[in-house]
Amino acid sequence: MGHLTQGERELALLTGALLLALGMLMMVMAWGDPLSVHGAMFGFSGAAVMAVTLRGMFAPAPDENRFASYYDAPSKAGIVIAMIWGVFAMFIGDWVAWLLVFPEMTFDAGWASFGRLRPVHTTGVIFGFGGNALIATSFHVVQRTCRTRLPDQFSPWFVLLGYNLFCLIAVSGYMLGVTQSKEYAEPEWYADIWLVIVWVAYFLLYMRTLARRNEPHIYVANWYFLAFILVVAILHIVNGLAVPVSAFSAKSYSAFSGVQDAMTQWWYGHNAVAFFLTAGFLGMMYYYLPMQAGRPIYSYRTSIVSFWGITFFYMWAGSHHLHYTALPFWVQTLGMSFSIMLLIPSWASAANALLTLNGAWDKVRTDATLRFMALAAIFYGLSTFEGSFMAIRPVNALSHYTDWTVGHVHAGALGWVALIVFGAFYAATPKLWKCERMYSPGLIEVHFWLALSGTLIYVFAMWNSGIIQGLMWRTYNDGGTLAYSFMDSVNAMYPYYIARAFGGLLFLLGAVVGLYNIVMTIRTAADTLSEAEDRPLGPILEPAE
Amino acid sequence: MSVGERDPHSGYMTTGHEWNGIKELNTPVPRPVWLFLIASFLISVMMWVLLPAWPLGSTFTRGALGYNERAALDERVAVAASARASWMTPLETMSYEEARADSDLLMRVKQTGQTLFGDNCAACHGVEAKGGPGYPNLVDTAWLWGGDIDAISETLRVGINTEHPDTQYAQMPSLGRDGALDKKSILRVISYVQSLSNPAIAEEAPARVAEGNALFAENCSSCHGEDAKGIQELGAPNLADKAWIYGGDRASLYQTIQYGRNGHMPAWEGRLSEAERRLLAIYLLDLAESQPQ
Numbered sequence: 001m002g003h004l005t006q007g008e009r010e011l012a013l014l015t016g017a018l019l020l021a022l023g024m025l026m027m028v029m030a031w032g033d034p035l036s037v038h039g040a041m042f043g044f045s046g047a048a049v050m051a052v053t054l055r056g057m058f059a060p061a062p063d064e065n066r067f068a069s070y071y072d073a074p075s076k077a078g079i080v081i082a083m084i085w086g087v088f089a090m091f092i093g094d095w096v097a098w099l100l101v102f103p104e105m106t107f108d109a110g111w112a113s114f115g116r117l118r119p120v121h122t123t124g125v126i127f128g129f130g131g132n133a134l135i136a137t138s139f140h141v142v143q144r145t146c147r148t149r150l151p152d153q154f155s156p157w158f159v160l161l162g163y164n165l166f167c168l169i170a171v172s173g174y175m176l177g178v179t180q181s182k183e184y185a186e187p188e189w190y191a192d193i194w195l196v197i198v199w200v201a202y203f204l205l206y207m208r209t210l211a212r213r214n215e216p217h218i219y220v221a222n223w224y225f226l227a228f229i230l231v232v233a234i235l236h237i238v239n240g241l242a243v244p245v246s247a248f249s250a251k252s253y254s255a256f257s258g259v260q261d262a263m264t265q266w267w268y269g270h271n272a273v274a275f276f277l278t279a280g281f282l283g284m285m286y287y288y289l290p291m292q293a294g295r296p297i298y299s300y301r302t303s304i305v306s307f308w309g310i311t312f313f314y315m316w317a318g319s320h321h322l323h324y325t326a327l328p329f330w331v332q333t334l335g336m337s338f339s340i341m342l343l344i345p346s347w348a349s350a351a352n353a354l355l356t357l358n359g360a361w362d363k364v365r366t367d368a369t370l371r372f373m374a375l376a377a378i379f380y381g382l383s384t385f386e387g388s389f390m391a392i393r394p395v396n397a398l399s400h401y402t403d404w405t406v407g408h409v410h411a412g413a414l415g416w417v418a419l420i421v422f423g424a425f426y427a428a429t430p431k432l433w434k435c436e437r438m439y440s441p442g443l444i445e446v447h448f449w450l451a452l453s454g455t456l457i458y459v460f461a462m463w464n465s466g467i468i469q470g471l472m473w474r475t476y477n478d479g480g481t482l483a484y485s486f487m488d489s490v491n492a493m494y495p496y497y498i499a500r501a502f503g504g505l506l507f508l509l510g511a512v513v514g515l516y517n518i519v520m521t522i523r524t525a526a527d528t529l530s531e532a533e534d535r536p537l538g539p540i541l542e543p544a545e
Numbered sequence: 546m547s548v549g550e551r552d553p554h555s556g557y558m559t560t561g562h563e564w565n566g567i568k569e570l571n572t573p574v575p576r577p578v579w580l581f582l583i584a585s586f587l588i589s590v591m592m593w594v595l596l597p598a599w600p601l602g603s604t605f606t607r608g609a610l611g612y613n614e615r616a617a618l619d620e621r622v623a624v625a626a627s628a629r630a631s632w633m634t635p636l637e638t639m640s641y642e643e644a645r646a647d648s649d650l651l652m653r654v655k656q657t658g659q660t661l662f663g664d665n666c667a668a669c670h671g672v673e674a675k676g677g678p679g680y681p682n683l684v685d686t687a688w689l690w691g692g693d694i695d696a697i698s699e700t701l702r703v704g705i706n707t708e709h710p711d712t713q714y715a716q717m718p719s720l721g722r723d724g725a726l727d728k729k730s731i732l733r734v735i736s737y738v739q740s741l742s743n744p745a746i747a748e749e750a751p752a753r754v755a756e757g758n759a760l761f762a763e764n765c766s767s768c769h770g771e772d773a774k775g776i777q778e779l780g781a782p783n784l785a786d787k788a789w790i791y792g793g794d795r796a797s798l799y800q801t802i803q804y805g806r807n808g809h810m811p812a813w814e815g816r817l818s819e820a821e822r823r824l825l826a827i828y829l830l831d832l833a834e835s836q837p838q
Binding site for chain 1: 552554555559560562564565566567568569570571572573574575578581582585586588589592593596597598599600605606608614625626628629632653656657659660661662663664667672
């Protein structure tokens with residue numbers, strides 16, 4: 001609380017009070033509906049905010065000198081929260097992986113069924129782990145590359161904590177059976193509205209920070225972060241358009257129906273991959289990778305070409321998720337062709353990252369943190385290639401609905417997204433807590449090998465099972481009838497599902513090691529480094545030429 | 546003006562910008578990037594020319610190939626169907642003995658039967674067709690509705706207790722709940738029923754069994770037959786053998802007589818062709834014959 005000014009404390013109190021009032025209203029009016037549980041959660045959060053604010057209400061006002069330093073407390077909190085979400089959601093992921101091996105492991109309870117736990121896993125890793133990582137690092141990066149402090153102390157906390165409230169509402173909702181049934185957009189209308197409020201605050205915060213910058217140019221990482229924030233807002237709002245059954249019911253119906261609904265959903269879904277899981281993490285990569293390598297970015301011009309290539313082409317590619325469906329053929333052709341073109345800027349980005357390492361490859365060998373990021377760039381290249389390949393219709397005819405898709409997603413999610421996050425966290429944690437290095441470089445090394453072997457086992461298992469599935473489903477006897485029943489293909493998956501769950505377990509263990517290492521770094525950090533490590537906050541420089 | 550400097554490692558100039566120590570080289574975009582970008586664009590243009598691609602108000606560009614996926618699919622389905630027809634159509638009129646005599650045909654029946662059964666029936670009857678509680682074993686010799694190819698394929702066509710207009714009804718009334726039999730009588734009847742397949746019971750408690758026998762003749766034999774061997778016209782099962790749908794232990798039998806049973810077997814007319822239904826019947830009969838007795 002000591003960080004917040006008097007005005008900000010009042011604002012926090014007001015926010016808490018509003019949340020509490022709204023939550024109580026929802027809880028009472030929707031009694032008996034799952035919405036009332038979420039009302040209680042809103043209300044409880046509001047009460048907690050009020051309690052914390054009141055306790056610190058009369059603490060001394062923050063130092064007038066605060067504008068001479070960066071505001072990193074939200075980033076620090078974000079990193080720890082992200083790691084906790086990561087461990088939790090990867091545990092659930094591995095749990096559902098074992099559930100496919102031992103389907104009876106559901107305790108006869110609805111909440112423990114595969115259909116409910118799967119979105120807990122996906123939301124937990126994408127939004128809980130990935131989203132918090134993005135928020136935390138974006139705050140860190142934007143301040144450093146703009147040489148300016150975040151404009152106030154209230155909005156970063158509002159964004160971070162509000163966002164986590166959204167994630168909790170989402171995940172608890174799935175277990176209660178609350179879902180919009182749209183993949184990666186499962187939360188119901190009220191959670192969606194809350195996220196819009198939080199996200200607009202995030203966008204404004206980011207813009208205000210950029211406007212305060214003391215550097216003449218805006219660094220590439222910030223283009224990506226901004227694209228991520230802006231486009232995710234658009235996607236989320238459009239795809240979330242829905243009419244609730246009543247103001248106090250958790251259930252709503254989408255504004256779209258039939259094939260339009262499918263197309264909107266996959267326009268959203270694919271661009272969530274593009275702007276959440278790619279653009280944001282490219283922003284992360286563009287800052288931490290050259291920092292850790294101590295090398296300049298290989299090519300500024302390539303950055304520009306690939307940024308605009310990625311943002312432009314991705315927007316058209318969503319229909320490749322609906323090949324051979326009721327979606328008109330011409331939309332599928334467009335999706336396929338743009339997916340192919342998309343490969344070039346994607347590879348240009350990956351190459352830009354890897355070529356940046358020229359002159360620092362010895363560090364890649366010795367420094368596991370940098371190796372995390374280098375490997376992430378390689379997996380980024382691999383999975384974008386795979387994605388464009390799978391978007392070609394005849395290939396898709398084999399791969400669609402099989403585990404190959406699952407393997408592809410995890411090549412990207414584990415190999416690219418999670419590895420870049422771990423690399424960035426290992427780079428940022430010592431800086432943020434002002435110590436020489438991570439608690440244990442050896443454990444980073446352990447984490448690296450667990451993560452790499454886990455990813456490889458996972459992806460190879462799914463490639464195999466996916467292609468076997470695809471082939472079994474399309475093999476005919478010479479008599480012209482199907483050679484295998486669906487059940488045969490399910491049985492054939494058994495060994496691969498075991499391998500996948502084992503690979504996932506290794507990856508999960510790696511994340512646990514990472515969390516431990518970060519926590520220990522924080523606990524043993526002795527504030528040995530001074531602010532001087534960071535570029536000091538400076539006066540506005542001369543404007544760009 | 547920001548001034549670039551030369552990077553000693555690569556020899557390129559930097560752009561002169563710097564962010565918290567990060568610099569950028571002014572390296573030109575690598576030639577292959579442009580090349581592949583152009584190539585992928587040309588490939589796309591080719592696709593747009595050849596295939597349906599761009600919307601034009603209420604219609605779209607049809608593509609130079611004039612390719613109509615729907616028609617192409619229908620055509621391939623028709624070709625496949627006619628390939629199947631050559632050996633499947635004769636099944637519609639063939640007897641079981643004729644089918645078994647033709648070893649080529651029998652092999653196809655087994656191959657296809659296995660997938661048809663796996664995709665449509667195994668969820669209820671089990672992959673090996675051996676049934677489970679509530680779902681009859683289809684490879685023993687105990688048949689509810691008759692064990693020849695015509696009776697089985699008729700069961701498949703109309704189902705049991707379904708909405709199909711010709712469906713076969715199999716209603717085991719809830720004699721206990723409806724008050725026809727009290728608890729004590731039910732227990733007597735159970736002893737009698739059990740004694741039919743397990744004579745030891747008749748020796749242990751002859752009086753109970755005799756009482757049960759009398760109750761059975763009064764309440765049950767109209768459907769299950771005087772000898773309790775079942776009546777196939779009614780789908781009433783043989784109670785004197787060891788094959789049970791719902792179980793032959795006392796608790797299951799009590800449940801059956803107290804609350805009744807009416808199993809639901811879907812009708813497959815409209816989902817499986819006549820030939821496929823007969824194929825499945827042959828498949829099951831053949832499977833039953835190959836079971837160890």
